[in-house]
Amino acid sequence: MIEVTNIHKSFGDAHVLKGITTCFDKGKTNLIIGQSGSGKTVFLKCLLGLFTPEQGSICYNGRVYSDLSGDEQRDLRQEMGMVFQGSALFDSMTVEGNVMFPLEMFTHQSKSEMRDRVDFVLKRVNLIDAHHKYPSEISGGMQKRVAIARAIVMNPKYLFCDEPNSGLDPKTAILIDNLIQEITKEYDITTVINSHDMNSVMEIGEKIIFLKDGHKEWEGSNKEIFKTDNEAVTNFVYSSELFKKVRQMYIEERN
């Protein structure tokens, strides 16, 4: 579980995060949504420890990040897995090398043990014959799956995903969403996803946080988002005609 209490973050005169307080539950897919410039990425980078908030605290299972020493912070980061928007795979390494990287850095396993673990996670993300390919030789969807495999290879307690569906076709996007949700349940981890994709919101958003102008405007589940009267949320989520119809159908079904 991650508890966030009243965090503020500024860059020069721009006050990007304005006192966000929330909680990300274990074993659930938690989504952060909001318009571009609402502070989602900054919020996610604060959760990852890449940005330091000026005020407030972020607590990981009882450990307040800002109270930890540099080495303790790095140790905590080893419990985190991250899927970046552009996958952020190491170009100079093969798929196997990318996934094996955290094991080589932080474990004392033998090469064969590492290979077994890599085989297992690559199979888990449905990548079987890509071990010796370089990131530039595989598709965007495959790169995302490699990124997920790399993120889960160390059995993380926290999984963060920054727009995991960006640049993917709808079918692959759904596959990636389902994969993240399955992994979250299977390993009982706290997953936080930064997303623009309304399909993801509807499909896997067990807890959704809507950010607007750097503050938390609304939070709830994908079931509650159909019922909310919050104007900012409805304007954002139901901006397309398709989703307006889906909501209408949902309401009619309920009545």
Place this chain on the structure above:
Amino acid sequence: MLFLHEEVYFYSMNYIASIGSYFLMLREVLKKPTKWPVMKSLILKEIDELIFNSMGIIIFISFFIGGVVTIQTALNLNSPLIPKSLIGFATRQSVILEFAPTFTSIIMAGKVGSYITSSIGTMRVTEQIDALEVMGVNSLNYLVFPKIIAMLIYPFAIAIAMYTGILGGWIAGVIGGFSSSADFVKGVQLDFIPFHVTYSFIKTIVFAFIIATVPSFHGYYMKGGALEVGKASTTAFVWTSVVIIILNYILTQLLLG
């Protein structure tokens, strides 16, 4: 006038802040070292990329520079009172003291420096450095430390540059008819002071450190996209060259002055 004053102040503060950040980066490079088996393979990879891959250009440049120094010296020694062995002497002194360590280092600032800046800068742009940090890896140690260690081999490359420079001078002198082989070799051996080679290697070690760290600094702290990677490479080359030239002056004054 006031505007100009503010601009000078702004740029001065910017430079001072950058120098401070550079030294903070060096401190961070030495913190939380990467596991030795991983570091060992990184160092070997960097020796291959930074040193062995540069040997061709180092040998090529030093050979022809040595030749040009010989020809120019010979053409300026018109007096029959000046012995021809002076051509070999001047070539040796120029190559060992200046051309091999400093000129080659400026070339390396362009070749190796821009490679370092663009590779680290691309990793910054594509969030690979963020990925390292999120995993709990000290990205500065992982990326910069192996380059510093690999560049410790650089004096060996400069020793080869000295040899090929003098060899180039000898070939140009003899083939061009500027000096006989015996006169040239006599000049090369004339009044040899071993400390000049030591001085040259001391300079080279300092330049190697600059070539490894200044471009790394520009790549690591760059902001923006692909265009900025190119700009950062150019800036890194300019600043690496400037620092090498200034340190060359200071070290020469300290060691030979």
